[in-house]
Amino acid sequence: MELDTAKKLITRYVSGHSAFMAKAQEGERYYRVQNDILFRKPKKTDDAQTVDGVNPLRQADNRIAFSFYQLLVNQKAGYMFTTPPLIDTGSEKVNNIIVRDLGDAYPRKMKDLCVNASNAGVAWVHYWIDEAGFHYGVVPSYEVIPVWSQKLDKELLAVLRVYKDFDEQGDEWYIYEFWTDKECEAFRRRSADDIQTGLVTCPMFVDFYVSGLSEADNILRHNYGRVPFIPFFNNNTSSRDLDVVKKLIDAYDKTFSGFVDDLEDIQEIIFVLTNYGGQNLKEFLHDLKYYKAIQVESAGDGDKSGVSTLSIDIPVEARDKLLEITRKAIFDMGQGIDPQQQGLDATSGEAMKFLYALLEIKAGLMETEFRIGLGELARAIAKAHFRQVDQLTQTWTRTSIRNDAELVDMCSKSVGILSKKTILKNHPFVENAEAEEKQLDKEKQDDDQNDDIYGNDLGGGKEEPEDV
Structure with missing residues (x-):
């Protein structure tokens, strides 16, 4: 591929990938409990109500993020992949080869795929073959830009992988790997440069893949027979789990944080002074504490001079109800299990299934998509060892409270x-x-x-x- 052609392709695909990348990173941020409320701008104050730029009645600014989304994703990952799927090809030798190449990290990588797919809508596995054998790894979803065919089966034609790396001098580079079913070409640019002026071929590519390199250091030819990237979709619509619960989680964070702000800002008792005869509030507090009395100026009969108190009641009941409704909606819309759910006194297995009803629906949609990706990975392993898989059976096990x-x-x-x-x-x-x-x-x-x-x-x- 000529450098000018590479510049056009990379510019085209990277610019169209920015929206997906932003959503994927947002999903990962919420999974790490870095909710929007933590980045909320400071409250605006009216100049007429401020003293030295600070509103004396509204100084508290609590930003409390709840980990509802992390809990929902972890529930699904633990429910589906604590016991990873078993693969049976009908041949004991091929089964042993697949188990060996999947390795001890297979359960962890399946959980990583589940988390990535939940956060971004799709997760990706990249595999490669070198002198040491078959290898595979989970690639962050926002690094992969797929090129699909216009056919109904959506054949994967190519993949552009974009990620950051550092050279020996400590300079930061953007690496661009363009994979097809026959080869891969690598390019790079310094992070401070743009694509049109800074893109060059990537000789560093030889450090990652040893076999199959052509005379040009940035080209790797392979005989995998397909693009060595496998998608694992989250569900039938390729949507992320955060979409249906984000606004509810934000509402819960704001309501709870605002409630804490009110408790800190609003005093239990406010003194109302009418015709107070003292000089300032400091003298008022001193007289009240020392003499247990204060002086007021009377204007005659009918005068209402004196001190009264004003208490402000925080609408606790209304907020409690709102938090309760919002919490229930989060687990209903997110298809999870609320740890505070009560009322399941029966211990039979059929009764326990109702607790996992919504989670099972969500898990079933993911399993349908993951079965396709896992089957492709197993067949890729078999092909790398010159084996053919005619039939493939997958056994999926749920991890839940059961009888x-x-x-x-x-x-x-x-x-x-x-x-x-x-x-x-x-x-x-x-x-x-x-x-x-x-x-x-x-x-x-x-x-x-x-x-x-x-x-x-x-x-x-x-x-x-x-x-x-």
């Missing part, structure tokens, strides 16, 4: 109706169905061997001759 006794009873009643492997996959005590199946076969062989030994000892020997 294990009922599950065990259901498994025992399913013997003879379902296969042993299906029963083992759904048994609450089994984590790896294949390992458990091997262990059962081994124990059966040991039992058969022991039965043969005991049988020979008891009746397999020679009969004793009868006494004559």
Whole structure:
């Protein structure tokens, strides 16, 4: 690709990606409980009501951010990926290869994909192959700019990945990787330069990928057969979880923070002085404390000179009701589980399912999309080892409060109706169905061997001759 062509493509795609990037970063910010209220501008004050630029009645400025969104996302991630999905290709050898290449970090990476997809609407996995074997990693969603076809199946034609890096001198660079199904070209520019004047080829690219480099240091040719990026969409609309709860969370933050401001700013009792005869408020407070009395000037009969008090009642009941309604709406609209939810006295498994009803709907939408991405990742691993996957079965497990006794009873009643492997996959005590199946076969062989030994000892020997 010529440099001028690269400048045009990068300028085109980066400019159109800014809106998505802003939303993705906003979702990540709320996940880290950096809500908008923390960045609220100071309250405006009227000059007529200020003393030395400060409003004496409104000095408090509490900014309290609640972690409702983080809780909703963590609920979904823990519910779906505490036990990561199991992959079965029908071949034990291929299964072992996939498990090995997915690695020990597989559960953590699946949770990262869930969080990224919830924050941005889509998460991305990038994989590559070098001398050490197959590798894959979770890429921040705002770094990936996909190029889709206009077909109904939305084929991924290319990916432009944009991220920051530093050279040996400590200078900051923007790196642009343009991936296709056959090669990748890398460019870079200093953060202080613009694309048109500062974009150059990226010789640093050789540091990241060793094999497959052409004579030009910025080009990597590969034989993956596809663009090595796999999307994991959050749901069928590719929308983020923050969209439906952001305004409710902001309203809760503002209401609660405003309530704390009122408690700090508004005094319980305000003195109302009529025809006070003293010099200033300092003298009034001194007389009141020392003499338990104050002097006032009377204007005759009918005069209302004196001291009265004025108390201001904060509408606590109304605010409590608003906070209660808003909290319930957050968990209803966000399809989560409120930890304060009460009233579930039944302990049966069917009763517990109602607690997870909304969360299961949200998890089901994500699972449908993630199954496609996970299948593509498993087939990419198999292809890297020159294996072909004809069929692929995924077993997804939810982590929730459940009645294990009922599950065990259901498994025992399913013997003879379902296969042993299906029963083992759904048994609450089994984590790896294949390992458990091997262990059962081994124990059966040991039992058969022991039965043969005991049988020979008891009746397999020679009969004793009868006494004559």
